[in-house]
Amino acid sequence: MATTKTKKNTKEVEVVDSKKAKTHPLILGARITEKAALGAEKGIYTFNVGENANKNEVKKAIKLIYGFTPKSVAIISIKEKKVVRRGIKGTKKGGKKAVVYMKKGDKIAFV
Numbered sequence: 001m002a003t004t005k006t007k008k009n010t011k012e013v014e015v016v017d018s019k020k021a022k023t024h025p026l027i028l029g030a031r032i033t034e035k036a037a038l039g040a041e042k043g044i045y046t047f048n049v050g051e052n053a054n055k056n057e058v059k060k061a062i063k064l065i066y067g068f069t070p071k072s073v074a075i076i077s078i079k080e081k082k083v084v085r086r087g088i089k090g091t092k093k094g095g096k097k098a099v100v101y102m103k104k105g106d107k108i109a110f111v
Contacts, residue, residue, distance in 0.1 A: 023065070024061040024065055026049055026058065028048040033046070043102040043103070043106065044099060044100070047062075048095060048096070048097055050096070051096060053075060055075055058100070068108070070102055070103075073098055073100050073101070075098050078095050
Protein backbone atom coordinates (compact mmCIF):
# COMPACT_ATOMS: atom_id res chain seq x y z
CA MET A 1 0.00 0.00 0.00
CA ALA A 2 1.36 3.35 -0.97
CA THR A 3 1.25 6.34 1.33
CA THR A 4 1.27 9.91 0.15
CA LYS A 5 1.56 13.17 2.03
CA THR A 6 -0.57 16.15 1.20
CA LYS A 7 1.08 19.57 1.10
CA LYS A 8 -1.67 21.30 3.09
CA ASN A 9 -1.68 18.82 5.96
CA THR A 10 1.05 16.69 7.40
CA LYS A 11 -1.34 13.75 7.81
CA GLU A 12 -0.62 10.63 5.81
CA VAL A 13 -3.38 9.52 3.48
CA GLU A 14 -3.51 5.82 2.70
CA VAL A 15 -4.24 5.03 -0.93
CA VAL A 16 -5.39 1.49 -1.68
CA ASP A 17 -3.87 0.23 -4.94
CA SER A 18 -6.25 -2.35 -6.42
CA LYS A 19 -3.42 -4.56 -7.70
CA LYS A 20 -1.53 -4.71 -4.40
CA ALA A 21 -4.50 -4.58 -2.01
CA LYS A 22 -5.30 -7.48 0.28
CA THR A 23 -8.30 -9.48 -0.81
CA HIS A 24 -10.76 -11.79 0.85
CA PRO A 25 -12.95 -14.39 -0.90
CA LEU A 26 -16.03 -13.16 0.96
CA ILE A 27 -15.78 -9.53 -0.25
CA LEU A 28 -16.43 -9.46 -4.00
CA GLY A 29 -15.78 -5.72 -4.34
CA ALA A 30 -17.04 -2.28 -3.53
CA ARG A 31 -20.54 -1.41 -4.74
CA ILE A 32 -20.10 1.78 -6.76
CA THR A 33 -23.40 3.65 -7.02
CA GLU A 34 -24.51 7.21 -6.45
CA LYS A 35 -26.18 6.25 -3.19
CA ALA A 36 -23.03 4.43 -2.01
CA ALA A 37 -20.89 7.47 -2.85
CA LEU A 38 -23.11 9.73 -0.74
CA GLY A 39 -22.91 7.25 2.14
CA ALA A 40 -19.11 7.04 1.90
CA GLU A 41 -18.89 10.73 2.80
CA LYS A 42 -20.61 9.86 6.09
CA GLY A 43 -18.50 6.75 6.81
CA ILE A 44 -21.00 4.22 5.40
CA TYR A 45 -19.50 1.85 2.80
CA THR A 46 -21.29 -0.71 0.62
CA PHE A 47 -19.72 -3.95 -0.64
CA ASN A 48 -20.91 -6.84 -2.80
CA VAL A 49 -20.45 -10.02 -0.77
CA GLY A 50 -20.79 -13.76 -1.35
CA GLU A 51 -24.06 -15.63 -0.93
CA ASN A 52 -22.91 -17.35 2.28
CA ALA A 53 -21.76 -14.12 4.00
CA ASN A 54 -22.89 -13.17 7.49
CA LYS A 55 -22.29 -10.09 9.65
CA ASN A 56 -19.47 -11.50 11.77
CA GLU A 57 -17.52 -12.82 8.79
CA VAL A 58 -17.88 -9.47 6.96
CA LYS A 59 -16.60 -7.60 10.06
CA LYS A 60 -13.54 -9.86 10.22
CA ALA A 61 -12.89 -9.50 6.47
CA ILE A 62 -13.08 -5.68 6.59
CA LYS A 63 -10.69 -5.60 9.55
CA LEU A 64 -8.27 -7.91 7.70
CA ILE A 65 -8.36 -5.97 4.41
CA TYR A 66 -8.55 -2.34 5.57
CA GLY A 67 -7.34 -2.48 9.19
CA PHE A 68 -10.46 -0.83 10.66
CA THR A 69 -13.06 -2.46 12.90
CA PRO A 70 -16.59 -1.58 11.71
CA LYS A 71 -19.12 -0.21 14.19
CA SER A 72 -21.88 -2.32 12.63
CA VAL A 73 -22.75 -4.28 9.49
CA ALA A 74 -26.08 -4.80 7.70
CA ILE A 75 -26.56 -7.61 5.16
CA ILE A 76 -29.17 -7.14 2.42
CA SER A 77 -30.32 -9.75 -0.11
CA ILE A 78 -30.84 -8.56 -3.69
CA LYS A 79 -33.55 -10.37 -5.67
CA GLU A 80 -33.24 -11.41 -9.30
CA LYS A 81 -34.91 -8.96 -11.68
CA LYS A 82 -36.52 -9.68 -15.05
CA VAL A 83 -35.39 -7.29 -17.79
CA VAL A 84 -36.17 -6.77 -21.46
CA ARG A 85 -33.45 -5.32 -23.68
CA ARG A 86 -34.05 -4.89 -27.43
CA GLY A 87 -36.93 -7.33 -27.24
CA ILE A 88 -34.84 -10.06 -25.58
CA LYS A 89 -36.02 -11.22 -22.18
CA GLY A 90 -33.46 -11.98 -19.52
CA THR A 91 -32.72 -11.74 -15.82
CA LYS A 92 -30.31 -9.70 -13.73
CA LYS A 93 -28.52 -11.88 -11.24
CA GLY A 94 -29.32 -11.26 -7.59
CA GLY A 95 -26.87 -11.48 -4.72
CA LYS A 96 -26.02 -9.94 -1.37
CA LYS A 97 -24.62 -6.61 -0.31
CA ALA A 98 -23.15 -5.52 2.99
CA VAL A 99 -23.53 -2.01 4.35
CA VAL A 100 -20.59 -1.30 6.69
CA TYR A 101 -20.83 1.53 9.21
CA MET A 102 -17.39 2.79 10.28
CA LYS A 103 -16.46 4.71 13.40
CA LYS A 104 -16.10 8.47 13.13
CA GLY A 105 -12.73 9.32 11.59
CA ASP A 106 -12.17 5.96 9.86
CA LYS A 107 -12.04 6.37 6.08
CA ILE A 108 -11.50 3.88 3.26
CA ALA A 109 -9.97 5.29 0.06
CA PHE A 110 -10.81 3.47 -3.17
CA VAL A 111 -8.65 3.96 -6.27
